Amino acid sequence: MSSDDVRPDTAADSDRPDDSGSAQEWDERYRSSERLWTSEVNPALVAEVSDLDPGVALDVGSGEGADARWLADRGWQVTALDISQVAIDRAREIDPRPTITWLRADVLADDVPATDVDLVTLHYFPIPKRSVDAARRLVDAVGPGGSILVVAHAPEGVRAHGFDPDDYLQPADFAGLLGDEWQIVTDETRERGRAAGGGHHTHDVVFRARRGPE
Numbered sequence: 485m486s487s488d489d490v491r492p493d494t495a496a497d498s499d500r501p502d503d504s505g506s507a508q509e510w511d512e513r514y515r516s517s518e519r520l521w522t523s524e525v526n527p528a529l530v531a532e533v534s535d536l537d538p539g540v541a542l543d544v545g546s547g548e549g550a551d552a553r554w555l556a557d558r559g560w561q562v563t564a565l566d567i568s569q570v571a572i573d574r575a576r577e578i579d580p581r582p583t584i585t586w587l588r589a590d591v592l593a594d595d596v597p598a599t600d601v602d603l604v605t606l607h608y609f610p611i612p613k614r615s616v617d618a619a620r621r622l623v624d625a626v627g628p629g630g631s632i633l634v635v636a637h638a639p640e641g642v643r644a645h646g647f648d649p650d651d652y653l654q655p656a657d658f659a660g661l662l663g664d665e666w667q668i669v670t671d672e673t674r675e676r677g678r679a680a681g682g683g684h685h686t687h688d689v690v691f692r693a694r695r696g697p698e
Contacts (some may be wrong), residue, residue: 495497510568511570517547526556528633528635529554529605529620533555536631539601540562540564540621541555541561541562541602542604542606542625544565544605545564545567545589548578549579549584549607551607553578558659563587569588589685591622592612596624598625600627601626604631607662611633611653612651613652616653616661630694630695632658634691635690637689638689665696667693668691669694669696670690670692671692673689673690674687674688675687676688678682
């Protein structure tokens with residue numbers, strides 16, 4: 485999976501929420517191109533996280549690592565997760581610095597390999613509604629004072645790719661998983677600076693919440 489969603493024009497049309505896919509499928513997808521995604525950081529991450537004090541971050545669906553590298557450049561200690569070992573190996577080769585831990589993991593099936601983190605970020609990471617427990621585990625990984633940032637393509641762009649957005653957890657669905665100690669900071673649809681997915685994805689849905697201190 486990938487967080488750096490805007491793909492090169494030469495890459496396959498692989499920014500679709502295709503029910504997640506297996507590790508083998510994603511490995512094959514990454515092997516099909518020298519670079520599946522661009523090296524540009526996602527703009528919602530810049531907008532929502534630039535003013536946060538750096539700490540420990542969990543980047544879910546890190547792909548080739550653009551978001552993880554951006555976070556590390558700003559002082560974050562990052563654990564970057566992806567289901568594809570090919571993606572993890574490629575990202576580590578691009579940036580082997582010790583402030584980023586590149587880790588293959590399937591968060592839809594496995595325990596989250598981090599607790600009490602200061603930031604959990606998911607960009608264009610498709611979670612089927614039947615996997616709501618995975619979303620709960622990601623919320624629970626956020627420590628006191630930490631934040632979760634969830635970004636998805638707007639539903640009309642998903643439908644244009646032939647998928648039903650109602651089959652997947654949307655960013656706003658995370659609100660129902662939060663306890664009373666949480667504060668919703670951002671919950672809005674924004675125009676993208678650059679369209680993705682063959683021009684279908686023109687808007688993103690951005691959700692950020694902060695957990696209160698103990």
